[in-house]
Amino acid sequence: MVLFALLALFGGAAYAQAPGTPSVEFPYTGNRTAVWIVAQLHILFAGFILGAPIFVVISEWLGYRKQDPRYDRLAKEVTKVTVILYSMTALTGGLFIFVLLATYPQFTTWLINHFFMVFAVIYPLLFIGETIVLYLYFYTWDAWKGNKKARHIALGVLLNLIGSITLFVIDGPTSFMNTPVKAEGVSPAEFLATATIWDKMFNYSWMPLNLHRLVGNVTFGGFVAGLIAAYMYMGSTKDEERSYYDWMGFVGNMIGVGALLFLPFMGYLLAYELCDYDASICPYMMADQLSMFFEMQGAMIGLIFLASNYYIWLSMKRIEGVEKVRMTILAPIVMVALPLVMTKVLTDYPAPDPKSLMFLLPMLLAPAVLGRFIPITVSSRTVIKIGFLMVVVGNAIWMTPHGFVPTGAKLVAELELPSDWNFLALMPAKNSAAFTLVFVTVVNYIIYNRAVTQGTIVWGKIDYASQFVLIFLAFSAIWTMGLMGAVRSLLRKYFHTYNLLPDFTAESFTPTLAYSAWYITGITVVFYAVVSFAIIVTLRASHPKEQAHEGEAVPAGAK
Amino acid sequence: MGKAIIKIIVGLVIGAGLFMGTMAFDFPPVFRWLFFGYAVLGTIVFLILDAPTMKVMSGGKALVSLLVFYAVLCTVFISGASLWPQYDPEDEKGKIVKLLKGKPNLLDPWKAEEVIARAKDLDQKAKELTERIKALGAAQAPAGQEAGGAGAPPATTGAAGGDVLKLGEEQWQLQECYNCHKLKGEGGKKRGPELDNIGTLLPQDEIARKILDPKAYKAEGFDAEYEKGKMPDKYKDLMEPKDVQALAAWLSTFKNTSVNTPKPIKMK
Numbered sequence: 001m002v003l004f005a006l007l008a009l010f011g012g013a014a015y016a017q018a019p020g021t022p023s024v025e026f027p028y029t030g031n032r033t034a035v036w037i038v039a040q041l042h043i044l045f046a047g048f049i050l051g052a053p054i055f056v057v058i059s060e061w062l063g064y065r066k067q068d069p070r071y072d073r074l075a076k077e078v079t080k081v082t083v084i085l086y087s088m089t090a091l092t093g094g095l096f097i098f099v100l101l102a103t104y105p106q107f108t109t110w111l112i113n114h115f116f117m118v119f120a121v122i123y124p125l126l127f128i129g130e131t132i133v134l135y136l137y138f139y140t141w142d143a144w145k146g147n148k149k150a151r152h153i154a155l156g157v158l159l160n161l162i163g164s165i166t167l168f169v170i171d172g173p174t175s176f177m178n179t180p181v182k183a184e185g186v187s188p189a190e191f192l193a194t195a196t197i198w199d200k201m202f203n204y205s206w207m208p209l210n211l212h213r214l215v216g217n218v219t220f221g222g223f224v225a226g227l228i229a230a231y232m233y234m235g236s237t238k239d240e241e242r243s244y245y246d247w248m249g250f251v252g253n254m255i256g257v258g259a260l261l262f263l264p265f266m267g268y269l270l271a272y273e274l275c276d277y278d279a280s281i282c283p284y285m286m287a288d289q290l291s292m293f294f295e296m297q298g299a300m301i302g303l304i305f306l307a308s309n310y311y312i313w314l315s316m317k318r319i320e321g322v323e324k325v326r327m328t329i330l331a332p333i334v335m336v337a338l339p340l341v342m343t344k345v346l347t348d349y350p351a352p353d354p355k356s357l358m359f360l361l362p363m364l365l366a367p368a369v370l371g372r373f374i375p376i377t378v379s380s381r382t383v384i385k386i387g388f389l390m391v392v393v394g395n396a397i398w399m400t401p402h403g404f405v406p407t408g409a410k411l412v413a414e415l416e417l418p419s420d421w422n423f424l425a426l427m428p429a430k431n432s433a434a435f436t437l438v439f440v441t442v443v444n445y446i447i448y449n450r451a452v453t454q455g456t457i458v459w460g461k462i463d464y465a466s467q468f469v470l471i472f473l474a475f476s477a478i479w480t481m482g483l484m485g486a487v488r489s490l491l492r493k494y495f496h497t498y499n500l501l502p503d504f505t506a507e508s509f510t511p512t513l514a515y516s517a518w519y520i521t522g523i524t525v526v527f528y529a530v531v532s533f534a535i536i537v538t539l540r541a542s543h544p545k546e547q548a549h550e551g552e553a554v555p556a557g558a559k
Numbered sequence: 560m561g562k563a564i565i566k567i568i569v570g571l572v573i574g575a576g577l578f579m580g581t582m583a584f585d586f587p588p589v590f591r592w593l594f595f596g597y598a599v600l601g602t603i604v605f606l607i608l609d610a611p612t613m614k615v616m617s618g619g620k621a622l623v624s625l626l627v628f629y630a631v632l633c634t635v636f637i638s639g640a641s642l643w644p645q646y647d648p649e650d651e652k653g654k655i656v657k658l659l660k661g662k663p664n665l666l667d668p669w670k671a672e673e674v675i676a677r678a679k680d681l682d683q684k685a686k687e688l689t690e691r692i693k694a695l696g697a698a699q700a701p702a703g704q705e706a707g708g709a710g711a712p713p714a715t716t717g718a719a720g721g722d723v724l725k726l727g728e729e730q731w732q733l734q735e736c737y738n739c740h741k742l743k744g745e746g747g748k749k750r751g752p753e754l755d756n757i758g759t760l761l762p763q764d765e766i767a768r769k770i771l772d773p774k775a776y777k778a779e780g781f782d783a784e785y786e787k788g789k790m791p792d793k794y795k796d797l798m799e800p801k802d803v804q805a806l807a808a809w810l811s812t813f814k815n816t817s818v819n820t821p822k823p824i825k826m827k
Contacts, residue, residue: 292643306604391604400590408738472628475632511648517639
């Protein structure tokens with residue numbers, strides 16, 4: 001990122017003097033895919049280093065408050081990996097700007113000129129500040145213990161503050177490319193000429209993108225923490241190590257899932273603002289060229305929810321006394337009724353109509369409020385199994401398309417839902433499907449908490465399959481990030497900056513989902529390989545099998 | 560094992576029920592198989608839930624199982640994405656070429672890359688000609704300089720040649736107006752009014768004005784869409800005046816009074 005900033009400072013000037021500099025042609029991938037690969041890798045590393053410190057500092061605080069050393073160890077181990085990946089973020093950031101300048105020199109110069117203060121001053125200063133605070137945070141860990149712990153936690157909060165501001169700042173140019181400033185009755189080019197840097201930053205999709213990325217980064221960080229735990233669990237030979245990494249995997253998954261619950265709503269907010277900016281973006285996303293990308297997204301999110309609930313199921317198995325845990329019958333009833341009722345309510349009173357909440361809130365709160373007065377209960381096992389059934393139903397609704405065609409233009413009756421059933425493909429049904437997944441997961445966590453308080457948890461004895469579930473969750477979360485990152489970029493259609501600067505190169509078309517999947521998978525694998533290496537180097541290497549004999553002290557000067 | 564067989568039988572029965580049910584409701588075959596697939600997914604989930612506990616692995620065995628797991632994940636994700644219907648980029652490439660034809664490149668007003676490429680091309684041709692002149696003698700003229708040779712500007716063809724209505728129809732497709740407006744029974748998702756009778760309700764010039772300034776008219780019954788500015792205010796910047804006029808001319812030919820096109824209300 002420092003390199004990025006320096007290049008932004010000097011590269012812009014250099015290219016400004018040579019406007020006709022021809023771009024290079026990347027072999028095999030082409031220019032656009034080359035930028036895609038490097039940018040996505042950079043975002044993955046950056047996403048982790050911004051997301052992980054959020055729960056690291058919370059974990060450190062919990063350890064301090066509960067006097068539980070496991071939280072502190074988790075926080076420190078994740079920070080160790082973060083420090084290594086911080087270097088990778090800087091490296092890929094530098095590579096990103098090199099590739100951008102080589103492939104799209106004129107556009108890169110144009111963008112840098114429009115955000116000169118951001119690229120040349122604000123961003124580098126924030127990055128330097130973040131570097132200093134991160135290293136201070138890491139290297140003062142052991143020194144600032146006991147009475148000084150609060151000071152160390154405050155440093156962690158400062159790190160997160162700088163990290164979040166850095167994210168918000170760099171989201172400015174990114175969101176600007178999707179939704180450049182505009183005003184009614186004035187052409188975008190004319191308005192841009194008079195716009196201040198704040199006008200450009202504070203565009204339609206800036207804040208929704210900030211929120212979406214912030215929550216997404218915590219989700220991603222949580223799942224990667226789960227991945228770290230899975231690797232270490234698989235490599236552990238001692239029971240106490242297995243016990244700790246089993247616990248860490250559970251906490252990582254809980255953070256990942258906890259943030260994941262908010263992610264669909266943040267995604268809707270971003271999509272809503274994009275559609276509000278230009279209504280033609282909506283059909284491009286949902287009914288035209290990118291519609292199958294969203295089908296794939298539905299499949300991925302469905303799998304992630306299935307896997308995270310399966311992890312809870314496996315976690316429950318190692319709790320002694322779990323069979324005693326019961327829940328009101330209203331919980332499974334609401335689970336089963338939710339997709340149907342919510343689809344009907346949202347069709348009649350589309351969000352954000354408050355009437356929809358008037359119907360849905362009492363229904364959602366019924367198990368907690370009315371459940372106390374209804375004596376009929378069911379076993380936790382039954383509730384979770386009904387929950388799984390509803391997760392499958394939710395996935396089915398989410399993945400059912402209006403037509404089995406890549407664009408609305410190719411729709412024929414043989415590939416289209418019957419008109420009476422078209423509601424399955426509309427937003428109320430999709431929203432209800434997403435909400436069903438969230439509701440089931442919340443209920444499962446409530447059951448788990450009851451099981452923990454009523455029974456005895458045996459850490460380290462979890463089914464070995466759970467480690468593959470943690471790995472699957474991290475892999476799928478990263479893959480989905482790659483998919484949705486591609487979607488956000490492709491929403492610019494054949495423009496570098498939407499409706500403002502057309503992309504005259506031959507690569508400005510929408511690629512196929514299959515082509516995109518190959519590259520997303522490749523990027524995920526490369527990222528995984530680097531993260532795996534970082535985990536092995538930082539954590540495995542620091543756990544010697546046996547304490548080495550330090551030998552006898554030798555006097556200075558002895559031969 | 561007995562439980563697993565029962566689950567498989569139940570899954571198949573549910574799958575068959577969904578298949579028959581969707582057939583009864585006239586779902587196309589692809590959807591019947593999709594619903595059957597959901598039943599299979601559910602069966603797999605319930606089989607996994609009660610699967611026996613996996614034995615602890617370590618060392619090389621754990622590493623190999625991990626690598627195999629990653630290979631399976633990659634294969635499943637790539638093949639899963641490839642199973643969905645794929646958009647053909649060739650459809651879009653032609654559209655983009657037409658949309659960008661004649662548009663100024665603000666980043667490269669001098670068309671530097673094009674000029675450099677042409678200069679190189681001409682340089683190469685000059686060298687070839689020099690060689691040929693040397694070989695054949697100065698009296699013979701090279702064929703490449705005739706009109707319509709490789710260096711000549713491309714001829715304008717197709718709709719841009721003069722057929723205004725054809726150009727208008729082409730603009731309807733290029734600007735993807737069908738995504739919001741229904742016409743001839745095709746397209747539209749109720750985002751915008753159906754336009755089969757627009758020619759009776761608005762003259763050509765006013766249709767053009769509405770395209771250029773969406774706030775100029777409001778369609779009756781589309782108050783919320785009008786207030787939210789659902790029709791993008793971008794065509795004045797993206798379309799050439801002749802393209803707007805052609806689209807308006809083409810739309811003004813639609814005078815199907817049997818279709819209830821909402822009445823346009825003048826706002827400006």
